[in-house]
Amino acid sequence: MPSSHPSSVGDFAIVSLTVPPSKVFPSQAKHYLYIRPNAPKPPTPTSPRELFVVNTPVDTTPSQIRALFSQYLGGFRIDRVQFSSSTAPAALTTPSGGKKRKRRGGGDTALEGAAAWPTTSERELHPSGDSCVVSFVDEAxxxxAMKAVLRAARTRTEIPLAPTVHDAALGQARYVRLHELQYPDPVVLQDSVDAFMATFNSAEAERARAAAKARQMPDEDGFITVTRGGRNNPARAEEVQARLEKQKERQNGRDDFYRFQLREKRKDEAKELQRGFEEQRRRVQEMRGKRKYRPE
Known part of the structure; x- marks a missing residue:
């Protein structure tokens, strides 16, 4: 019997799922997915053949998403399924007009991907309300697949979600296994730390070289960038002078470009006229003092 939930919200089509019973939850449950065409900003070359899926269950696997589309939502071929909580980069969409969210942890993606820490869980779990991008083989x-999603949302069809296949232990054995994973082998942990620190030191050395280069090279205006750590090997005076000469050449013919330059130019002309008048008056006074002045 079709449920009475809405068929859409905003740009998203709502698809109803039925989660089969399991050992930890013996009753059947309902779950809702929100699906729409992927529309990242700015668009990517692959976005026309992608769908954006929101509110995936915490233990969803790519194989479950593939089975959902292949069996119940058109049966079209899927190229890739990328969850937003995964470490690999993905072009995810954000609702138009919504606020941007900061990344959790705020770490460096390059460093995080260079040396992964030992896992502390038997399977990958996603945050509640996670999303994923489903990439198909082509735009058609x-x-x-989006037409099949809209049809299922319009008819409010309840689609069974394929059960999660994993070998995770339950009960006391599960907690024993989790305890073991939280304290990995010291050799494995040391290898992860060494790999992370090697990548970190390499990145720091590259930043130091870039900062030293910035301290040595003047900018286009002839100034030296002031950076943290003092000045080592300052730029040569010839380079600074060459930059200043180049700046003067660019400014030639631009003396009356701005309004304040016109004002300064008029002030200089007025001062020059006043200086000439004072000079003429001084000469007249000198000639009168010598009694050689004969007015005409």
Missing amino acids: SAAG
Whole structure:
């Protein structure tokens, strides 16, 4: 019997899922997915053949998403499924007009990907309300899958979600296994630390070289960038002078470009006239003093 939930919200089509019973939850549960065409800003070359899926279950796997589309939502071929909580980069969409969210942890992606820490869980879990991008083989497949999604949302069809296949232990054995994973082998942990520190030191050395280069090279205006750590090997005076000469050449013919330059130019002309008048008056006074002045 179709449920009475809405078929859409905003740009998203709502698809109802039925989660089968499991050992930890013996009753059938309902879950809702929100799906729409992927629309990242700015667009990517692959976005026309992608769908954006929101509110995936915490233990969803790529194989479950593939089975959902292949069996119930058109049966079109999927190229890749990328969750937003995964470490690999993905072009995810954000609702138009929404606020941007800061990344959790705020770490360096390059450093995080260079040396992964030992896992502390038997399987990958996603945050509640996580999202994923489903990439199809072509644009026609993505359009056909979106039509099937809209049809399922309009008819409010309840689609069974494939059960999660994993070998995770339950009960006391699960907590024993989690305890073991939280205290990895010291050799494995040391290898991860060494790999992370090697990548970190390499990145720091590259930043130091870039900062030293910035301290040595003047900018286009002839100034030296002031950076943290003092000045080592300052730029040569010839380089600074060459930059200043180049700046003067660019400014030639631009003396009356700005309004304040016109004002300064008029002030200089007035001062020059006043200086000439004072000079003439001084000469007249000198000639009168010598009694050689005969007015005409």
